[in-house]
Amino acid sequence: MEPKIGVYVCHCGSNIAGTVDVEQVAEYARSLPAVEIARDYKFMCSDPGQDLIKNDIREFGINRVVVASCSPQMHEPTFRHVLQESGLNPYFFEMANIREHCSWVTEDREKATEKAKALVSAAVRRVYYHQALEANEVPINPNTLIVGGGIAGIQAALEIADSEHKVYLVERDPSIGGHMIQLDKTFPTLDCSACILTPKMSLVGAHPYIELMTYSEVEEVSGFIGNFKVKIRKKARYVDEDKCNGCGVCQEKCPWTADSEFDVGLAKRKAIYTPFAQAVPNIPVIDKEHCAYFLKGKCRACEKFCERDAINFEQVDQFVEIEVGNIILTTGYKLFDPTPLTQYGYGRLDNVLTSLEFERLVNAVGPTNGKISLKDGTEPKSVAIIHCVGSRDANYHEYCSRVCCMYSMKFAHLVSEHIPEATVYEFYIDIRSAGKGFEEFYNRVLKEGTTFFRGRPGEVTNVAETPEEKGKLVVQFEDTLVGRQRRIPVDMVILSCGLEPQQDAEEVARLFSVSRSADGFFLEKHPKLDPVATMTDGVFVAGCCQSPKDIPDTVAQASAAAARVLALISKGKVEIEAATAVIDEEKCSGCRICNLLCPYSAISFVEDKKVSRVNEALCKGCGTCVAACPSSAITQKHFTAEQIMAELEGILV
Amino acid sequence: MRKNSPQSFLKEVASIPGSNKISECIQCGVCSGSCATATHWEYPPRKIIAMVRADMRDDVLSSNSIWFCVSCYLCTAHCPRDIRPANIMHALESLALKEGYKPPTHSPAMYQSLVGSIKRNGRVHEFGFMFKYYLKTNPLAAIKMLPLAIDLLIHGRMPLMPKKVKGKDEIKAILAKVTAGGAQ
Numbered sequence: 058m059e060p061k062i063g064v065y066v067c068h069c070g071s072n073i074a075g076t077v078d079v080e081q082v083a084e085y086a087r088s089l090p091a092v093e094i095a096r097d098y099k100f101m102c103s104d105p106g107q108d109l110i111k112n113d114i115r116e117f118g119i120n121r122v123v124v125a126s127c128s129p130q131m132h133e134p135t136f137r138h139v140l141q142e143s144g145l146n147p148y149f150f151e152m153a154n155i156r157e158h159c160s161w162v163t164e165d166r167e168k169a170t171e172k173a174k175a176l177v178s179a180a181v182r183r184v185y186y187h188q189a190l191e192a193n194e195v196p197i198n199p200n201t202l203i204v205g206g207g208i209a210g211i212q213a214a215l216e217i218a219d220s221e222h223k224v225y226l227v228e229r230d231p232s233i234g235g236h237m238i239q240l241d242k243t244f245p246t247l248d249c250s251a252c253i254l255t256p257k258m259s260l261v262g263a264h265p266y267i268e269l270m271t272y273s274e275v276e277e278v279s280g281f282i283g284n285f286k287v288k289i290r291k292k293a294r295y296v297d298e299d300k301c302n303g304c305g306v307c308q309e310k311c312p313w314t315a316d317s318e319f320d321v322g323l324a325k326r327k328a329i330y331t332p333f334a335q336a337v338p339n340i341p342v343i344d345k346e347h348c349a350y351f352l353k354g355k356c357r358a359c360e361k362f363c364e365r366d367a368i369n370f371e372q373v374d375q376f377v378e379i380e381v382g383n384i385i386l387t388t389g390y391k392l393f394d395p396t397p398l399t400q401y402g403y404g405r406l407d408n409v410l411t412s413l414e415f416e417r418l419v420n421a422v423g424p425t426n427g428k429i430s431l432k433d434g435t436e437p438k439s440v441a442i443i444h445c446v447g448s449r450d451a452n453y454h455e456y457c458s459r460v461c462c463m464y465s466m467k468f469a470h471l472v473s474e475h476i477p478e479a480t481v482y483e484f485y486i487d488i489r490s491a492g493k494g495f496e497e498f499y500n501r502v503l504k505e506g507t508t509f510f511r512g513r514p515g516e517v518t519n520v521a522e523t524p525e526e527k528g529k530l531v532v533q534f535e536d537t538l539v540g541r542q543r544r545i546p547v548d549m550v551i552l553s554c555g556l557e558p559q560q561d562a563e564e565v566a567r568l569f570s571v572s573r574s575a576d577g578f579f580l581e582k583h584p585k586l587d588p589v590a591t592m593t594d595g596v597f598v599a600g601c602c603q604s605p606k607d608i609p610d611t612v613a614q615a616s617a618a619a620a621r622v623l624a625l626i627s628k629g630k631v632e633i634e635a636a637t638a639v640i641d642e643e644k645c646s647g648c649r650i651c652n653l654l655c656p657y658s659a660i661s662f663v664e665d666k667k668v669s670r671v672n673e674a675l676c677k678g679c680g681t682c683v684a685a686c687p688s689s690a691i692t693q694k695h696f697t698a699e700q701i702m703a704e705l706e707g708i709l710v
Numbered sequence: 711m712r713k714n715s716p717q718s719f720l721k722e723v724a725s726i727p728g729s730n731k732i733s734e735c736i737q738c739g740v741c742s743g744s745c746a747t748a749t750h751w752e753y754p755p756r757k758i759i760a761m762v763r764a765d766m767r768d769d770v771l772s773s774n775s776i777w778f779c780v781s782c783y784l785c786t787a788h789c790p791r792d793i794r795p796a797n798i799m800h801a802l803e804s805l806a807l808k809e810g811y812k813p814p815t816h817s818p819a820m821y822q823s824l825v826g827s828i829k830r831n832g833r834v835h836e837f838g839f840m841f842k843y844y845l846k847t848n849p850l851a852a853i854k855m856l857p858l859a860i861d862l863l864i865h866g867r868m869p870l871m872p873k874k875v876k877g878k879d880e881i882k883a884i885l886a887k888v889t890a891g892g893a894q
Contacts, residue, residue: 400744400788449736450790486738515744515788535742540757542748 060185061093063119064177065110067101067126069156076160078170082125085174089181093117102132107139114143121187123180125153125173131583146189148635148695153180179707186700190635195674197283198382199626202227204275204565207235208608209387209600209615211257216619218266222626225379226261227289228271230318232336233258235389236601239319239413241420241427243608244467245498251422255335262337272342276376278568281657281677282595283382283631293372295343296329300367303331303339307359307368315347317424320417324424329359329368334422343368383595383622386579387615388565390601393447393454393554400516401443401552407432408530409517409550412464419471429475429549437548439480440472441532443514448555449486456576458555458605462489465553466499469507481507482545484514484534492607510545512537517550556605569596578604589617594631597621636695637676638683642668644690651682651691719767723805728797735759741785741795751775755785755795758802771806774814775799819846825885827872832881835872836862 064086068074079097086095094113098106101124113119122145124136129152137147155173163169199222203210206228214224226233237243238258240250261267270289277288296307311327319332326332328348331341349356350370360368392413395403403409408431410418421427431437442465448458462485469481488509490499503509514534521527522544529546536543558577559565566573571591572580579598582590589597599615600606606614625631640651640660645668651660652669659675660682662668671682671691683691692698724732735756742754752773753761761770770776779799786794807818820843827839837859844852862868875881 445738445790449738451792452790486736512739512743513790515740515742515784533743535739535748535754535756537737537739537742537756540754542742542745542754 062121064095064123066097068099073160076169077173121184127156148190151180151184179704182707183704192632192635200381202381202384205387206233207389208237212615213619231342244463245494258337289377291375297367300365301340310358310362385597387600388602390556395552439547440549441482441547442551444485446552461553466502636678637673638693641690719765726801729801740788744784776802777815816847831872832875832878
């Protein structure tokens with residue numbers, strides 16, 4: 058069938074037409090070989106735009122389509138679908154990106170139009186050689202892996218497991234719960250964090266469809282959407298999970314202690330420990346670094362007192378291999394460490410706390426049983442809360458961490474509740490209380506008499522300049538609404554630290570083949586229209602690993618990720634790209650270079666024929682083998698030499 | 711900044727090298743909060759930036775504020791937007807001199823003696839430059855400095871004769887270029 062090409066130049070409102078002379082580009086396209094028709098239209102992706110193509114296919118027998126518009130990322134599937142609906146093979150389509158590559162990168166109308174013409178010419182020449190391809194279908198394994206057992210992971214796991222599909226929930230700490238279980242109350246409703254979270258944690262622990270793997274980490278991931286293979290390291294607990302009944306006698310008897318991670322160093326825990334009383338699972342681990350037996354070869358007190366014989370010092374790390382169809386990353390965040398901001402004195406001055414330290418301090422089951430106290434045990438009479446520590450700061454993190462304004466005001470409320478006569482000062486730059494019930498909470502804190510100073514403090518010091526400042530922490534700042542520098546003496550300073558990516562976000566991103574945005578958080582597929590998926594099909598993100606967010610937003614995103622996974626499970630199969638590599642067995646010399654290079658292990662060697670062969674279900678069409686083959690025996694469908702040469706020619710003429 | 715911004719004073723200040731980020735200021739006030747001398751300023755540094763943006767040319771250039779910056783650069787170290795307030799204050803000082811505003815301090819004499827010393831010797835000659843400074847301002851005030859000067863002389867910390875550096879001409883050229891860039 059002789060190619061009859063239709064070219065459609067999109068205005069994208071004024072996004073393209075504002076810079077590129079779209080009519081001129083369409084006019085030019087008409088002069089290109091095999092082009093039957095060329096049009097320009099306001100929005101090609103709209104229904105009328107799509108109908109334009111459909112009509113031309115019907116009326117003029119167009120059998121190849123070029124759309125000159127935006128990046129194929131979003132709308133290549135849209136237009137391929139148009140062809141399919143009109144009875145054409147969807148691969149008879151090519152997109153020329155004249156928005157990101159032309160109109161958005163220059164204000165020079167002439168040059169943008171010239172480049173748009175070149176890209177259209179390339180697409181036209183390429184589409185001429187396109188071949189009909191059939192997309193491959195692969196089944197979806199209905200099991201799901203969720204990495205990270207904070208509120209995001211818990212929510213997603215429960216939603217999927219409640220539909221009776223298996224979930225593997227992997228958590229690297231000894232218990233699930235994440236940061237949320239460390240918090241005292243939650244803004245703006247002041248629900249007790251543990252009270253709303255522990256029921257969900259026990260559900261996870263007892264759920265017949267959730268296999269909970271705590272104190273475990275993902276080591277290796279291979280495969281692709283619907284068919285991932287994952288290797289998980291179960292770190293040695295030195296406690297037999299089947300025998301232990303969580304009685305806790307081992308923790309009572311253990312004579313060695315270490316700083317409690319759960320209480321951010323404000324309290325001690327034993328060398329054998331569960332991080333907190335409501336831990337799920339309620340099975341302790343032995344911290345080798347602090348255990349007398351591991352350090353000195355003597356003690357074994359826990360073993361002596363354990364009635365169930367559950368202690369096992371011989372335990373080693375175990376590796377478990379599982380197969381899953383989808384993966385949700387819910388690996389959370391790390392609190393910004395304010396030590397580098399030496400002007401605020403964290404780590405140098407007593408009674409300068411991070412926000413998480415204050416959460417533990419004010420928590421009823423925290424190290425002080427909820428008593429807000431200074432290092433000397435007395436109650437503070439005045440508390441300063443400094444916003445935006447590590448956030449909105451080009452020296453640390455440029456982004457706003459979104460939760461600090463609200464939790465800072467929650468702190469003000471908690472201080473007033475615990476110590477009614479105490480004065481609380483909030484040092485803010487802007488109050489960001491955009492959320493349901495947030496502004497109302499701001500009003501409530503104002504009514505309670507909290508003093509708000511607009512100004513980022515320059516310094517927190519213990520060097521007194523007046524008798525009133527003696528023995529106090531002094532916050533020096535400009536009250537910017539008055540325009541005066543002031544010094545306010547207080548007893549306690551809370552630094553409202555921002556949220557930052559986990560320390561190993563880079564390695565985790567590499568492990569799961571997801572990208573990170575400039576701020577270091579995992580990159581979603583589309584910032585507005587697909588904030589849950591990633592560039593890697595079958596890998597989803599939820600919670601603070603994607604960006605700083607509060608609990609309601611985290612739960613919403615986790616539920617969304619679960620819904621996306623359930624949709625794939627319910628469909629049962631997924632179409633994968635037809636642009637795979639094929640080996641011409643006549644030309645293959647059997648050198649096996651491609652076997653070793655393939656990052657997806659998709660090429661195997663056929664012993665009796667002495668040639669290599671590509672497994673199309675595994676091939677992702679990356680093209681590595683094509684480039685490496687010394688005999689030019691490998692062709693990548695949809696990227697044949699003929700097609701690429703034609704495209705180059707189109708750009709150069 | 712928008713090319714067609716109506717704030718002509720802001721545009722003028724932003725075009726001075728080192729002050730180009732002034733429009734990115736979020737008025738957090740950490741500069742004024744960190745400033746060692748801000749309590750003496752008519753308007754603290756944050757407000758000076760706000761006033762530049764509000765086109766309050768005369769109020770800014772005639773205020774004592776810009777002259778009280780002692781170049782400790784704490785504001786610049788703490789600034790979350792990399793605005794470099796100290797640079798802006800010096801740019802404004804320069805502008806005020808050019809426009810004939812009378813500074814409330816001896817800072818210009820100090821700067822001029824210092825730069826003059828560098829021009830002559832290629833480096834700062836402390837004795838020469840202080841001598842010049844006191845001659846220009848208040849010779850009697852120099853008497854108070856005498857004990858310190860003697861101490862420094864005895865310990866060889868303040869040679870009477872200047873040491874000159876190699877490449878004096880290059881330094882002169884650098885200074886000429888800086889001056890051509892708008893500094894005084």
